[in-house]
Amino acid sequence: MKLLTCLLFICPLSLHAQSRNDWDAFTRQVKVADFTGKKFKLEAAVKVELIDSTAEAELWARVDKADKKTGFFYNMMDKPIRSGNWAVYTINGKVDKGAVNLAFGGLFSRRGIFYFDYFRLWIENTKDQFEEILLPNGDFEEDSLRNWAGFNMNTAFKLTLASDTFFHGKKALKVDGAAFKTAPVLGANNVVGRYAPVNGINIYYETYGEGAPLLLLHGNSQSISSFYAQIPAFAKKYKVIAVDTRGQGKSGDDGKMYTYDQFASDMNALLDYLHIDSAHIVGWSDGGNTGLIMAMKYPAKVKKLVTMGANVFIDDTVVEKWVFKELDHQLKELKNDTTSRANNRRRLINMLLTEPRHSFDDLNTIHCPVLVVAGEKDVTKPEHTKQIATHIMGSTLLIAPKETHYYPTENAASFNKVVLDFFEKQ
DSSP states (O other): OGGGGTOTTTOOOOGGGOOOSSEEEEEEEEEOGGGTTOEEEEEEEEEEEESSTTOEEEEEEEEEETTSOEEEEEOOTTSOBOOSSOEEEEEEEEOOTTEEEEEEEEEEESSEEEEEEEEEEEEEEETTEEEEEOOTTTTOOSSSOTTOEESSOOTTOEEEEESSSOSSTTOEEEEEOTTOOOOOOTTOOTTTEEEEEETTEEEEEEEESSSSEEEEEOOTTOOGGGGTTTHHHHTTTSEEEEEOOTTSTTOOOOSSOOOHHHHHHHHHHHHHHTTOSOEEEEEETHHHHHHHHHHHHOGGGEEEEEEESOOSBOSTTTSOHHHHHHHHHHHHHTTTOOSHHHHHHHHHHHHHHHOOBOOGGGGGGOOSOEEEEEETTOSSOHHHHHHHHHTSTTOEEEEETTOOTTHHHHTHHHHHHHHHHHHHOO
8 A cells, every 4th residue: 555655646645735614523543563574454433414525524534654754645625425324444554664653543524414323443463363452542431632632623523422322332532613614715716616618528627816827637546625835826827727637636527438638639629729929837746647748739928937746658567566566455445336426436547557658759749848846756657757857858847856656745945946947947
């Protein structure tokens, strides 16, 4: 599950990177220094009474290491819970080397009543044989929330014990989010959000600021909100057009196979719809792939381009083999899920496994100024990033020291300055 800690373009799973103000969580910790290298299994029962149809709950688990860094992390953001019936959900992970604590708990978002019960934890004893670790008050049967704590303490959510419904015993944890009031947030801002009829579907976009147009393109399974650390800074100098790519966020799709060339065609059509002859473009991960294709196929539309963590084709020279294994694993987990959300997720994963399908030589057709960026610890191998820059005449290369694929959020001040300096350079 190493992939889930570092690959934004595969899954949006970073709890601390949440930009919205419509969520909160609760947590507890278990010491796991004696279990490094061992697998673990966390499960709990959850049900949700929806008030807002977009309300959702998740379980989450995070390994905290002695060096203050995060090891394994997963928060089910790709599998939100909205069912009004009790069901047990499971997170499988591994205790990283250097681990100190395993933190875990529940997440909840927007207007709803959320119930959690019967948290249980197993850690591998011998290979694939698990021993249950006792979690005092893991079933909320005590008269207090001993051992549990709030995460952000958002006052819109009230944590209490409930006896009117439960999965195990006679009590459950109840989170009352009925008082939550929706405020405009990135990716769901009714004031500035619009839909554009593009290539037979509706593309959702939001506009911020004034000035020369700047198009922001997010990564796989992401949305406008992934640029929460960029939009306020960029909107001070540019007219920022942040877009939900086809089949992601609030944008529609037609059920057909996803390709980056299709995404590029959508963005070309969107700029036409907005009567924008050319724009600066910042593409992160999948968005970087789309940006490169736009510069190849629709050169008049791209004034300057910044790509972050992009790739031109996909094989084991681009990313490590464990990436493909993890994607295959995710597909297997979705095999029996027939929901529309799961079907869409499968299409997005299959795109990652097969796209893009260009070559380095194709980049020779790009003539606009391009800044090629990746983190030193990016999932995209440095040599691939360097080859992208080498094949784009006059491009600028930045392998950001110590940064990962999450450079735009983990070190936003640095990333934003790099981008703005590039755009403002004559």
